[in-house]
Amino acid sequence: MNNKLLKDVIVPKNRGIIVLCLIIILVITSAGIIGCNKTVPSQTAQPALDETGDEINTELAGKTTNKTETTKEKRIDAYNDSKGYKVVMNSGVGFDIYIPQKDRKNNQSFFDNLNKQSRLNGYDFSAYLDKPLRYTAMAINSDDSTKDITFLCHDEQIVGVWIDASNKEHLAVRRKLLQYNFVYDAEELLQYKSNYAGDNSNVVHLMYSLPYVNGIKPVGCELQTDSEPYGLIINCQGYGTKERASLPYFKNAAVIFSLIENVGIVTFNIENNDGKIAFTYTRAQIDNYFKKDIRKHSKNKADFAGFIMEVQDASEIGL
Structure with missing residues (x-):
């Protein structure tokens, strides 16, 4: 085969490979930016979508199979x-x-x-x-x-x-x-255990699997991972929630700290008819309350289920 024919055969094939590589790169890049933002440029966050493109419904009351x-x-x-x-x-x-x-x-x-x-x-x-x-x-x-x-x-x-x-x-x-419609599904939550706050998809799924006070739902989250302590901000909206007790958010923060290894600060920004309020917790606060490193309780199903019961019964007194 002469050089001209060889060129005609090989180049189009190489072009096909190049195009395929570019498509793969675009897919990977797109996947990497889905979920929480790594910076906090604003408090506006978009609701998460499921595989069909529909907004995830977090107002479903139960988690029964x-x-x-x-x-x-x-x-x-x-x-x-x-x-x-x-x-x-x-x-x-x-x-x-x-x-x-x-x-x-x-x-x-x-x-x-x-x-x-x-x-x-x-x-x-x-x-x-x-x-x-x-x-x-x-x-x-x-x-x-x-x-x-x-x-x-x-x-x-x-x-x-x-x-x-x-x-x-x-x-x-x-x-x-x-008022007791605040229940954790330990088995579901444990599957979102991760070593890194920057695991965007995992963090988003965890956020939507947590229970929230009746009338409140999460609408998005943001990550602060430029420097330690790494932070997670969960933005929530609701209606008719005059009760501003922090206990439900304290419990959710405890679950997050137990499952995400390197998160150091968790903030819940709540916006409702009564205005805006933020609840912020550090890992040290939560560990001191439970008198242990709560990450140890997400090693297996039995330990995590036991810890979830502790969280459910927590009163936040003296925090």
């Missing part, structure tokens, strides 16, 4: 059928709850009263108050009148059932329990 949810619903339906209750317009309302140890003690009479009603229906949930529960309530037709029935479930099992005397009482009980 589809399989568990289906089993639970079947058992609730079976209970209603056994009692001859007809669900009105499929009006079920549900959310996950966990009652911290301090609240179980301070509100013992409230929970005892609910459990007294539940025992009349054959369910004693007193042994489950220290576990994550699923609250499900719906309107039913019974004896030609509409009533509100409530179920408490642990995993897929029904552990509590009661019917409220009136809609006013039902709403009051729901409002009381809704």
Whole structure:
């Protein structure tokens, strides 16, 4: 083959390789900039998107798996059928709850009263108050009148059932329990363990997997990794949140510090109808509260699950 023909054959092939390399470089570069920004040029952050390009919905109340949810619903339906209750317009309302140890003690009479009603229906949930529960309530037709029935479930099992005397009482009980709609999924969170704050995709997924106070949701995050201590800023928006207690953000910061090895500072910027407020925590503060290096508790599932229970029961007193 002469030199001209050799050139004609090889050059186009090399051009194809060059184009392919450029495409790969562009893909890698694009992936590297998705997630949190490494600097803090402004407080405006865009919501995270899922694989389809839709905004991630962080207002879903629970983290129950589809399989568990289906089993639970079947058992609730079976209970209603056994009692001859007809669900009105499929009006079920549900959310996950966990009652911290301090609240179980301070509100013992409230929970005892609910459990007294539940025992009349054959369910004693007193042994489950220290576990994550699923609250499900719906309107039913019974004896030609509409009533509100409530179920408490642990995993897929029904552990509590009661019917409220009136809609006013039902709403009051729901409002009381809704304040405990702050539950961690230890197994899900542990998969986002990382040595580096700069692991953008991992940090974004962790941010959206944390629970937030009802009405508040994260809208973006920013990284400060130019110098130590490395920082993480989570920007949140909400509505109707007059309660500005810092405890939920303290708990979330503790989870972040346990999972992200080199994060030294975590800040939650909250913007709502009442204005703006920021909650900032350092690793030293959190370690001092729990009296240990909390990173050691993310080594395996069992230790991390135990630590999550400590976080759920934390009171932040004396921080």
